[in-house]
Amino acid sequence: MSGENEKMTWKEKVRLNRRAFSIWYREYPALFVSTALYSLLNTVFPYITLYFSAQLLNELAGARRKELLIQKIVILLTAEAVVLLIRAVVFRWKSVLSDWTCIYFYDRKRQFYKLLSMDFCDAESSGAQALLREVQQTSKWRNYGVRRVYTQYQEFLEALFKLLGGIVLSVSLFRLPVRADAGRLVMLNHPLCMLLLGLLLCGVTLFSPWLGTIGKKCVLQCDEELKLGNRFFNFFGSLMSADKRALDVRLYGQERFFTQLNPIQNDFGVDSKIARFSRGRMGIACAASAAVSRIFGGLIYLFVCLKAWGGAFGVGSVTQYIGAITAMSGGLAKLLELVGDAGINAFYLKREFLFLDIPNRMYQGSLTVEKRSDKNYEVEFRNVSFRYPGTEVYALKNISLKFKVGERLALVGQNGSGKTTFIKLLCRLYDPTEGEILLNGIDIRKYDYQEYMSVFSVVFQDFQLLAYSVGQNIAACAVYDQERAESCCKKAGFWERVATMPEGLDTILYKNLTEDGVEISGGEEQKIAIARAMYRESAFLILDEPTAALDPIAEYEIYTRLNQIVEDRTAIYISHRLSSCRFCDEIIVFHEGSMVQQGSHEALLMQEGGKYSELWNAQAQYYVSDAS
Ligand code: ADP
Numbered sequence: 001m002s003g004e005n006e007k008m009t010w011k012e013k014v015r016l017n018r019r020a021f022s023i024w025y026r027e028y029p030a031l032f033v034s035t036a037l038y039s040l041l042n043t044v045f046p047y048i049t050l051y052f053s054a055q056l057l058n059e060l061a062g063a064r065r066k067e068l069l070i071q072k073i074v075i076l077l078t079a080e081a082v083v084l085l086i087r088a089v090v091f092r093w094k095s096v097l098s099d100w101t102c103i104y105f106y107d108r109k110r111q112f113y114k115l116l117s118m119d120f121c122d123a124e125s126s127g128a129q130a131l132l133r134e135v136q137q138t139s140k141w142r143n144y145g146v147r148r149v150y151t152q153y154q155e156f157l158e159a160l161f162k163l164l165g166g167i168v169l170s171v172s173l174f175r176l177p178v179r180a181d182a183g184r185l186v187m188l189n190h191p192l193c194m195l196l197l198g199l200l201l202c203g204v205t206l207f208s209p210w211l212g213t214i215g216k217k218c219v220l221q222c223d224e225e226l227k228l229g230n231r232f233f234n235f236f237g238s239l240m241s242a243d244k245r246a247l248d249v250r251l252y253g254q255e256r257f258f259t260q261l262n263p264i265q266n267d268f269g270v271d272s273k274i275a276r277f278s279r280g281r282m283g284i285a286c287a288a289s290a291a292v293s294r295i296f297g298g299l300i301y302l303f304v305c306l307k308a309w310g311g312a313f314g315v316g317s318v319t320q321y322i323g324a325i326t327a328m329s330g331g332l333a334k335l336l337e338l339v340g341d342a343g344i345n346a347f348y349l350k351r352e353f354l355f356l357d358i359p360n361r362m363y364q365g366s367l368t369v370e371k372r373s374d375k376n377y378e379v380e381f382r383n384v385s386f387r388y389p390g391t392e393v394y395a396l397k398n399i400s401l402k403f404k405v406g407e408r409l410a411l412v413g414q415n416g417s418g419k420t421t422f423i424k425l426l427c428r429l430y431d432p433t434e435g436e437i438l439l440n441g442i443d444i445r446k447y448d449y450q451e452y453m454s455v456f457s458v459v460f461q462d463f464q465l466l467a468y469s470v471g472q473n474i475a476a477c478a479v480y481d482q483e484r485a486e487s488c489c490k491k492a493g494f495w496e497r498v499a500t501m502p503e504g505l506d507t508i509l510y511k512n513l514t515e516d517g518v519e520i521s522g523g524e525e526q527k528i529a530i531a532r533a534m535y536r537e538s539a540f541l542i543l544d545e546p547t548a549a550l551d552p553i554a555e556y557e558i559y560t561r562l563n564q565i566v567e568d569r570t571a572i573y574i575s576h577r578l579s580s581c582r583f584c585d586e587i588i589v590f591h592e593g594s595m596v597q598q599g600s601h602e603a604l605l606m607q608e609g610g611k612y613s614e615l616w617n618a619q620a621q622y623y624v625s626d627a628s
Contacts, residue, residue: 013346020149020349027106028150034094035154041087043161047169048083050323052076057316098150107139107147114355119362120429121389131355134227135348141230144348152338152345159334166328173321178310185310188303197303201325204296205332211289213340218282220344222274229267293333300325362431365446369439369455375539375568377440377455379403379426384435386425395421397593398435403540403570408562410573410581412615413590419574420461422590423542426572427456457533457569458542465525467512470498471505474531480505484535491564492531493557497524523554530558534565541566544574559583578616587612 025032055072059065111132115123122128139145177189187193219226236257249255266272277283304321307313313321369377379402386396396418403409411419424430425437428444437444444452465473471485472478485505489495501507501518509528511517520528526546533541546558558565562583575581582601589597589604589612596611597604604612 008346008350010343013343016346016349016353017149017342019353020146020345021153023110023146024150024153027110028097031094031097031150032153034090034097035150036157038087038090038094039154039157040161041083041090043158043165045080045083045087046323046327047165048076048079050320051169052079054316054318054320057319058314059316061315103147103150107145108136110146111135111355114358117360118358119360120424122358125389128355128358131351135352135355137227137230138348138351144345145352146349148341148345148348152342155334156338159331159338162327162331163335164331166324166326166331169324170321170328172313172317173304173307173325176307176312178307178312182310185306188307188310188312200296200299201329204292205329206336208289208292208296209333209337209340211285211292212337213344214285215282215289216340216344218277218285219274220347222272222277225267225273229272232267293329296329297326300329362428363445365448367442367447367451369447369451372539375570376405377539377570378405378438379540379570380438380441381422381425382436382438384425384432384437386421386430386433388421388430394433394593396425396432399595400435401588401595403572404586405570406568407586408566408571408573408584410575410584410587411590412575412578412581412587412612414615415576417590418593419576419590420544421593423458423460423544423572423574426542427458428452454536455538456540456542457536457538459526459529459533459544459546461544463525463529465509465528467508467510467514467517469503469506469508470501470528473509473528474505474535476532476535480535485531488531488534489527491534491561492527493554493561494524494527494531497527527554527558530565539569540572541569542572542574545576546573546580555580578612578619589615 052072052075056069056076059069059072115128115132118128135145139147143151174194178185180186267274269275274282301322304318304325308315308318381399381401384396384399385394387394399422411422413419421430425432428437428449431445439447439452439455468478470489471480471482474480474485474488482505486495486498489498489505497520498504498507502516508514508517509520511519530543530546533543559580562571573581573584581587585600587597587599587601587604588595589610591611597607599607604610605616607613
C-alpha cells in the first residue's frame with residue numbers, strides 16, 4: 001500500500017467504512033446491541049456520582065439539612081448500585097461476544113471462506129496470497145482493517161455519550177450568573193466571555209485530535225518498512241521453534257542471518273524512519289496534542305473556580321462542572337480523533353476489500369450428477385489444451401482420452417510432463433484453455449461443483465493431514481463411522497499400526513494441539529491419505545505418486561493390495577516410477593504436455609525407440625547400478 005501517497009476522497013473513505021460496518025453488523029448484530037448498552041451504562045455511571053456528590057457537597061457546605069442529606073445519599077447509593085448491577089450483567093454479555101479470539105475468529109472465518117470459494121487459480125496465485133498476508137498482518141499487528149470498525153464503534157458510542165452527558169451537566173455553568181457584588185468577576189457574566197470560552201473549547205477540541213492524527217499519519221508513511229520489519233521479526237522469532245526448520249538452523253548456524261541481515265534493526269532501531277519521526281514531527285505532534293488538552297483543562301479550572309468565587313454556585317458544583325466539561329471536551333476530541341482514525345483505516349479497508357472482492361470467473365453450473373450404484377461413469381478429455389494463467393507455454397497440448405469404467409489407468413512421464421496438471425483439470429481446479437472435459441457426455445462446467453467432485457477421490461502428492469484423530473482424518477469429518485474407517489485402514493495396510501496406537505482410531509496425530517499426539521512417518525501419512533480417499537466411496541480413485549514416501553517394502557505391500565484398495569472403482573495412478581505402473585491395464589505416457597504413447601506395459605515396451613521404453617531402460621539401469 002502506498003499509504004499517505006495514495007489519495008482518497010472522503011466520500012470514498014465513508015463508503016469503505018460503511019461497508020465494513022455493515023459486514024460486522026450483519027455477522028454479529030448481538031455484539032452491536034450489547035456494546036451500545038454497555039457504553040451507555042459505562043458513561044452514565046460516573047455522571048451519577050458526579051452529579052450527586054456535587055449535590056451532597058453543596059448541602060454540606062450550605063444549609064446542612066439532615067433529611068435532605070440522607071435522602072440524597074440513599075438516592076446516590078441506590079442509583080449507583082442499580083447501574084453497577086446492570087452494567088456488570090451487560091458487561092458479561094458483551095465480553096462473551098466480543099472476546100478477542102471471537103473477533104479474531106470472525107475476521108479469519110470471513111477471509112478463510114473467501115479463499116475457499118474463490119477460483120483455485122486465484123486462491124493459489126501469488127497476488128491473492130500476498131494480499132491476504134498483508135491484510136492479516138496489518139489486522140493482527142496494528143488492528144487495522146474490518147476488525148477496527150468494531151473498536152471504533154465502541155469508542156464512538158462512549159465518546160458520544162460522554163459528550164451528551166457533559167453538555168447536560170454543564171448547561172447551568174453558563175446559565176448561573178456571578179453575583180452582582182462580586183466586583184470585577186461580574187465580567188464573567190458577559191456574553192462575550194461565554195463566547196470566548198466556547199470558541200476556546202471548540203478550538204482546543206479540534207486542535208488536539210488534529211495534532212494526534214498528524215502523529216498517526218506518520219506511522220502510515222512508514223507502513224512498508226514497519227510491515228517488512230514485523231515480518232522478519234515473526235519469522236526469526238519462530239525460527240528455533242520445534243518445526244521442520246529447527247534442525248537445519250542448528251546444524252548450519254542459520255541464526256547468524258538474524259544479525260547479518262537484520263532489517264528489524266533498520267526498521268525499528270534508533271536510526272529507523274519511525275524513530276526519526278518519533279524524535280521529530282510525530283513526537284512533537286503527539287506531545288503537543290496532549291499538552292493542548294492539559295492547558296485547556298487548566299483554563300476550565302480557572303473559569304469554574306472564578307465563577308464559584310463570584311458566588312454563581314456552591315463549592316460542590318465546582319467538581320461537577322469541571323468533571324462535566326472535561327468529559328465533554330474529551331468526548332468531542334475522541335469523536336474527531338475517530339474521524340481521523342476511520343480515514344486512516346480506509347486505506348487498509350480498501351486493501352481488505354480488494355481481497356474480499358476478487359471475482360469468481362469460472363462458470364458454476366447447477367446440474368446434479370446422476371448417482372449410480374454401479375459406478376458406471378464415463379469421463380472424456382476432448383482436444384484439451386491448457387496454459388497456466390500468466391504463462392505462454394502449454395502445460396497440456398491437445399489431449400483426447402476416454403476412461404473406461406473399472407479400468408486401472410496410469411499416467412507416466414518425467415517430472416514436468418503435465419501429469420498433475422491433467423488431474424487438476426479433471427478435478428476442475430482449472431478450466432481447459434481449449435477443448436472440453438465431459439462426464440457422461442456433459443461438459444463438466446455445467447455440473448454443480450460439489451456434485452461433480454463427489455465422483456472423485458484424490459490423493460495429491462502434497463496432501464496434508466490435520467492434527468485430529470486418525471479416524472477423523474480418514475473421514476475428513478469430526479464424526480465418523482468406526483467400522484468403515486477401520487476397513488479403509490486395513491485395505492491401506494495401516495491397521496497394524498493403528499492397533500499399536502494408545503487410542504486406536506481416536507489417537508490424535510501430531511503434537512500441535514495436544515501433548516498426547518502421535519508423530520507418524522511420511523509413509524504412514526501416505527497410508528492414511530489413501531484410506532481417506534477410500535472412505536469417500538467415489539467412482540474414481542486418483543493417486544498422484546501414491547508410494548513416493550514409502551519404503552520399498554511398504555510400496556510392495558501397497559501394490560499387492562491395490563486390487564483390494566481400488567475395488568470396483570476406476571483408478572488413475574500418476575507416477576514417474578514406471579515399475580509402479582506395470583499392473584495397470586492402460587498406461588499413458590506424457591511428454592512435454594502431450595500424450596505420446598498409450599497401451600499396456602508389454603505393448604509399450606515392444607515399441608522400440610518410444611518414450612516408454614526409453615524411460616523404462618533409464619530407470620532399470622538406475623536400479624541396477626544402484627544395487628551393484
Ligand atoms: P508433472 O506432474 O508431470 O511433474 P506438472 O503437471 O506439475 O508436471 O507440470 C507441467 C508443467 O506446468 C511444468 O512445466 C510446470 O512447471 C508447469 N506448472 C505446474 N504448475 C504450475 C503453476 N501453478 N503455474 C505455472 N506453471 C505451472
